Amino acid sequence: MLIWDKRKDAPMKLAPVLVLAALSLAACTQQPEIPTGRADFTALCAGCHGDGGKGDGEMAALLDKKPANLTTLSKRNGGAFPGTRVMAQIWGYAKPGGRVMPEFGPLLDSEVVPYDGGDGILTPTPIRLVQLEQYLRTIQE
Incomplete structure (x- = not known):
């Protein structure tokens, strides 16, 4: 010019x-690149739940309560993957007694996308949380 x-x-x-x-x-x-669900699983979850999600990560032996086997979530829920409940647990909303798992909500705070938890209602949900939930669906036995 x-x-x-x-x-x-x-x-x-x-x-x-x-x-x-x-x-x-x-x-x-x-915009910063959004990690994949698999990448977030590896970074945030695999230390306790293991690379395959079976609850056998490097940190598992150090915990008082054994991490859940994430590959059997559907099996333990009558064959249906409990996506909304899983996301609530990851985010930190679900706080059953003796919760050992840290709250990852602030780490997964990202752009929101509509998510249907099975009730037909689209709820604005952080995309990283949805991607992590979708990844966990892929490792079900």
Whole structure:
């Protein structure tokens, strides 16, 4: 791009300046990449629940209460995956007595998407929480 510099009666090249300005603006508007459900599972859950979700992670032996086997959630719920209940547990809303699991809500705070927990009502839910729930569905036995 050229503009006219009246003092020198010649065009002045602004392309490098404009390119830098455009790149700076683009960097400001880019959204951070959202981890996958598998990536969040590995980062947040596998330490206790194990890579396969069976409750045999490296930290499991150090805990007073053995972590749940996440591969049998559907089996223990009459064959239906309890997605809403699982997300409440992960987020930290479900607080049964003696809860050992940390609350991950603040770590999973992200853009929200509509989620149907099976009741036909679309509820705005953080996408990372939905992706983690969907990942857990894939590891059911």
